[in-house]
Amino acid sequence: MSLTKFIGAKPDEGHAKRERRKENRPAELLDAALDLFVEKGFAATRAEEVAARAGVSKGTLFLYFPSKEELFKAVVRENISGRFKEWEQEFHAFEGTTIEMVRYCMRVWWERIGATRASGITKLIVSEARNFPDIAAFYQQEVIRPGTELVRGILQRGVDRGEFRPLDMEYAVFGIIAPMIFLIMMKHSLGVCMPQDYALDPERYLASQLELLLCGLQLRPGEGPGGTAP
Amino acid sequence: MSLTKFIGAKPDEGHAKRERRKENRPAELLDAALDLFVEKGFAATRAEEVAARAGVSKGTLFLYFPSKEELFKAVVRENISGRFKEWEQEFHAFEGTTIEMVRYCMRVWWERIGATRASGITKLIVSEARNFPDIAAFYQQEVIRPGTELVRGILQRGVDRGEFRPLDMEYAVFGIIAPMIFLIMMKHSLGVCMPQDYALDPERYLASQLELLLCGLQLRPGEGPGGTAP
């Protein structure tokens, strides 16, 4: 799978003038808005374009969202997964080695977040944080913090079980998080403009980073648990 | 000359108080524009505000830059150095171990780029790439490519000298680059909105990432050069 953009408006299937399917208008609008906000940023995205991509008129957008800014906030709220508890349980029940766990963690993240349109939210928030400080704070609280806690728990398990060497727990988590965020940012910004042969292959990228990371984490035979830690 | 700027931005000269220097109008405008583009993005930055921050009138801005878009491109061009050849020579002359080289490289990057306003360029381009594909392509060509080549050269040196284990050269470079980009993005977006006690301490962050990375790179005694490489 390559990093080219996969955005495309769904084709008009001969829509009659007034279609009348309120049920999931908001979802369709949020969907269209996510794409466009990720692609162009908040300011450069026109409300009318969002509406058009959702297959409705400009006025309809404002039937569901009182303003462009509220639309933006709704897009973020809607796409921020609060699935951390679920994942925490999943990891609690995990029975293999912690190394396997880290591999599993990254693969799962890629499948459920990184490879999906949900990853656009991260790009969006990073790009717009300064213009929407409350959104940024919300994201920090709801995603960054629980996310790092989750990762920290995994690393701690590795250390506790003697699989990993002692670590600066507070910051070691970024050894896992940074490559993921970097991948997202590449995918949604520079990656889109790269010539084909320079595009990142996400699978290979993740594999390489994982290898590097795991080598860095592991306790080697002959090293005491006080090894190279800071 | 040192290893500065291999991530692609030019350091500022420490924010000297803006004097009324007629001969330097374009530089002052670019300076002001960099700040504002980084802070608010291209679309949300108003030309008048740039002019005001540079201490000139709106009209003057357009005297030097034919349009806001050209101003943006000039900001990017101005802050992207093409001095990679120079650095490559310096790298060739480096005499310590490759591990020292990596440490040196990251410290110097932080001092000259990461910690300065110049780092904003990276944030800017990542955020706006989709709206300025040609800028993104230019950046890819002028910065990303030579930058990764430079880093790759360092890693290759480590492998060649038997200091590092065999690596997937194409992607291992991101083990160095990703943590730096991540730090920049945090610093310029989410970091601004974080509560004090959750803010990243860059020195400690870089130290921890470096430790992890170097452990991951090094060849251990008893491991043959064919070790854990893919």
Add this chain to the structure above:
Amino acid sequence: MSLTKFIGAKPDEGHAKRERRKENRPAELLDAALDLFVEKGFAATRAEEVAARAGVSKGTLFLYFPSKEELFKAVVRENISGRFKEWEQEFHAFEGTTIEMVRYCMRVWWERIGATRASGITKLIVSEARNFPDIAAFYQQEVIRPGTELVRGILQRGVDRGEFRPLDMEYAVFGIIAPMIFLIMMKHSLGVCMPQDYALDPERYLASQLELLLCGLQLRPGEGPGGTAP
């Protein structure tokens, strides 16, 4: 039948609670529209709000009135009575002094028109005349003209019977009409915003104006019928 409505509005029937009476939709809509048009003016009144106050949906409004403008005209038409002939007969049959007649006339106007929601029509037309010239002309023809004729008839009776001094008949009528219109305008505009202790007490206001007027109209003993007339 009494002297009601010579200023041109129909009294309401005391605001009976709006029941869900299907057969009466138009009346309820006109009722709601009157309130809102008086309160906010034509342009600032939203069709949906009228419908909501009448307890129906937006679409229903347009089932009964083809446009907001037609609704407005209907509100005016509905509230303008053309029963001046009837009243003229009553006036012919009146047997007291003309002074009593004037007092009676004003009291009755206040009770049936001035004090009720019907007075809003006058405020409405005065405020919107320039935007609805045909409505204004209609009102002039149907209300102002017959109304002033009616009043003129009363004054003429006073003069003919030697109760009043000679008057500039054409304009003296405004001695009666102006204070009434003024009261309505105060009641429906500035009066609403006045602090309690500056609010007009309508009864006392009318009494004082009546006193002044009657003194001004009456022929004094010792004055010949050619007195102070112009």
Add this chain to the structure above:
Amino acid sequence: MSLTKFIGAKPDEGHAKRERRKENRPAELLDAALDLFVEKGFAATRAEEVAARAGVSKGTLFLYFPSKEELFKAVVRENISGRFKEWEQEFHAFEGTTIEMVRYCMRVWWERIGATRASGITKLIVSEARNFPDIAAFYQQEVIRPGTELVRGILQRGVDRGEFRPLDMEYAVFGIIAPMIFLIMMKHSLGVCMPQDYALDPERYLASQLELLLCGLQLRPGEGPGGTAP
């Protein structure tokens, strides 16, 4: 002088594209806005139309007034005379009879307010009071109150000097004010739509109302000062 409307856009005298006379732009805009607000009301007046009538473009309007609402408030503020102190002195120094004073007062009012475009403000405020309660309160404070005080002073003088009979001072003032307001309302609303031969002649109207009023105010020989007062 008749009550027909005298509004007309000043003819284009071949204006070059950018005229550049900041000095009195605000005044010209307020001027145009007054006309249009009086004619059509606040809501129905388009900002662009105001600008066009002032001979500038839409954007220029917002260079001087941050919003249509602020323009409205500025129109009111600008046209509300704070000349009451001046007038009070003028009346203090008046040496004739109070009857002459009342005549003078009305004539002066007509010349300086009633006959001028300033009278439109009254129409405007009465029409829009409900939509701009703070403007209405301001008008009440700055105009209505001092205006009635001024008139009350005149009436009190008449009573004190034995020229007028005892009066309900609080409300007698409306004997003077109501006819003036009525005239303004007619002039700016219904009057505009009246057929020529029904138009009010303001001079004659005022003369007739004055006559009526003065007869009503005066103390007659043989009447004690306790006469017909309430």
Add this chain to the structure above:
DNA sequence: AATGAATGAGGGTTCATTCAT
């Protein structure tokens, strides 16, 4: 060169009106 008043296309938002259900 420098200014800042002026422009006008563009975008967010409202709301009268329509029409499928």
Add this chain to the structure above:
DNA sequence: GATGAATGAACCCTCATTCAT
């Protein structure tokens, strides 16, 4: 008949850009 989702013209306001001074 009644509904209310959908429409799109219209309006307020912004701001990049121009140009007379």
